[in-house]
Amino acid sequence: MEKKENFFQKAWKYAKANPIVVMLVIVAIIVGITKKNFFSWSNFGNLMSNTAVRFLIALGVSGCLITKGTDLSAGRQVGLAACLAGILIQRGDYASRLTKLPQMNMFVVLLIVVALGAVIGMVNGLIITKLHVPPFIATLGTQTIVYGMCLVATDAQPIGGFQQGFVDLVNFKFGNTKSFHLPLLLFVALLFGLYFWFLYNKTRHGKYMYAIGGNEVAAEVSGVNTTKTLVLIYTTAGIMYSIAGWILAGKTGGASTSMGMGYELEAIASCTIGGVSTTGGIGTVPGVLVGVLVFELLKIVLQFLGVNPYYNYIVQGLVIVIAVALDLRKYLKKK
């Protein structure tokens, strides 16, 4: 039987296993004490809604990582979904409209971009399982293809003039913006988080996913349909990117082809910080949430410290390398 641990023992164990999370939280607290407005409702609301979108993307990519794969096309898929959604959600009377189609309901548009994401994700999965192209290379290829599709669809023009209802819905907040409020996106993210938690822990699909990550040969020998499971994982990922892209368009109130660039790397980094192991088989939904939260917190902290935005990338890069190095060190120690 397992020993029962009290809260402090648990917290200490977690802190030892996740030093980078602890470090960033401490930094955030110090910044909060020294800088005005850091602990404010508007800042909190921003953090929540930014985290929500990134969380959806990270959830998508987490399945790929747990099965020892990766998905480099994530960011560009977000961009394509945002642009496509943008084109279709433009007001019917908007002057520089990109399509001759009649004005469309935004939820119909959501279904369209989700269908496209599913197809792209499925193609990723099939390239990996049927053609045996390593995930890194396969998704590097589709990343470029998807970007090309986005350029063709938009003619590289920025897209604006959305239906007001769409922008309002995505940015809807419960409560007063000046004081306590919770963005709608927070609940959307929590809903998807719950769904993925259920998927990963309570279904055969989830167990098979961990089994493939733990030892693909053993999973195959144990009768797991590895092809089906992997294709499903990449398809689900594509759907998540599309939903995130649709939301992102509304959140920004516009879309452009540069949208989503580099998001895949941030999502992978967040997952790793949150304890998804690069060697496969390990990773939890709460972990992914913490990872994303910490990464978004890092961005806001840097902004409040008044760091030249150009330095942000250097800091973020360092955090990624340190997080992965610490993760591997944990693994090596066990050997």
Next chain:
Amino acid sequence: MSEFVLEMRGVCKSFPGVKALDHAQLQLRPGTVHALMGENGAGKSTMMKCMFGIYSMDEGEIYINGEKADIKDPLDALGKGIAMVHQELQPIPARTIGENIYLGRYPLKKALGFFPIVDHKKMYEDAAEVLKKVRMEFDPHQKLGELSISQMQSVEIAKAVSANCRVLILDEPTSSLTQNEVEALFRIVEDLKKDGVAIVYISHKMDEILRISDEVTIMRDGQYIGTWAAKELTTDFIITKMVGRELTNLYPKRENVPGDVVFEVEDFTSINPKSFRHVSFNLRKGEILGVAGLVGAQRTELMEGIFGTRSHVSGKVSYQGKELRINRPKDAIDQGVAMLTEDRRASGIMGVLSVADNISVASLNQYVDYGIVLNSKKIDELVEVNRKKMNIKTPSGKTQIQSLSGGNQQKVLIGRWLANDPDVLILDEPTRGIDVGAKYEIYCIIADLAKAGKSVIMISSEMGELIGMSDRIMVMCDGRVTGFIDGKDANQENIMALATQFE
């Protein structure tokens, strides 16, 4: 000068839980072929790896030309005139023959008088020279990958020759060669002998040994048994010396009663012509069928073929008269066949996952409620039942399986298969790498399964285990079934005789 070009004395080497070499010795005379013989696991390869500097010895000395030598690593060994052609070749197929021969010690020249670069001209000229020595008329610029296995082996030997070696180790060099290729290899060996090279020849093939070797050293359980001149020896004598140990009561009493024939394999042939071919056998209800053979007898490949992880071109598998169509493991599992794989780490456990995840992965369909939700109570129950039944020592079902001992990991994997209640259970080396106590427990589990009416196929490289546990033993050699022996009549000699029946 000593009469021996190389001598190893009092060599000991331990691995966790195993004493692989226990005061072993070997003396090599220049210009002779010295055969090193013993069962699988007798310590031959370990001994050679110590000589070649891959392993460091715990105890013991090596003398080269009578002088004490210290061999740090393979490069050091090459420098001291020792070369090894491995059982499994490790060439770089995408590079040329010449580059493979001089890998890691390319001849250099100075560009612009100071900058060292590879001297390709010299490398290929030298390579052509050594290739001629091993009777290979190949252009050294050719890609290695275009050669056949035996030709690659000749390249490996050429590599040894190019290093001016005085001692050449050939570890099972003929296991994947045809008869003509073997003859070609023997001609090279004769040439090298004339040049005064001492050759260590490891092989299971009795006729080859008696034909080509001058002296024979026999090992058993990591110990030195003796060295004899090859002309004085007979096959029977060698086998007796190789296996001659008394068996104590290491196995449980079996109470299973084999019933009717239920499982049949007919004329089963691999897609790979060098692998299993025309294999037919049957299995009774409640029977334990042992499968014996040397390394390379294709026992594992055959079972993987039946289980669907390898392809076959012809043949039929049936259970109770009904033909089973198996193209992948899932098909086998759905039709009541289970297989415990040979390499626990590579294809058995999912190391980072929990005991519960590992034990339930093949039978998850049974624990589903409402068509989708996994019932974790049922999975916990499965863990508990198996833990009690097989005495699995684990802190809890949530423990990572990689933190358990080998024996307990194996019990979890057996539990994984039993959860599906299979009719036919294939166990490939079920006790490999497991300590003696846990071995006995696994034997008891196997005996109980047979008693409960399961049909068990057990591949094993341990003679004692096969004789102690099997109702019948099927012996394979070089991809063919060479005979069946009743468990009661089986002894190490008659198994060995069938296992070395090469065509």
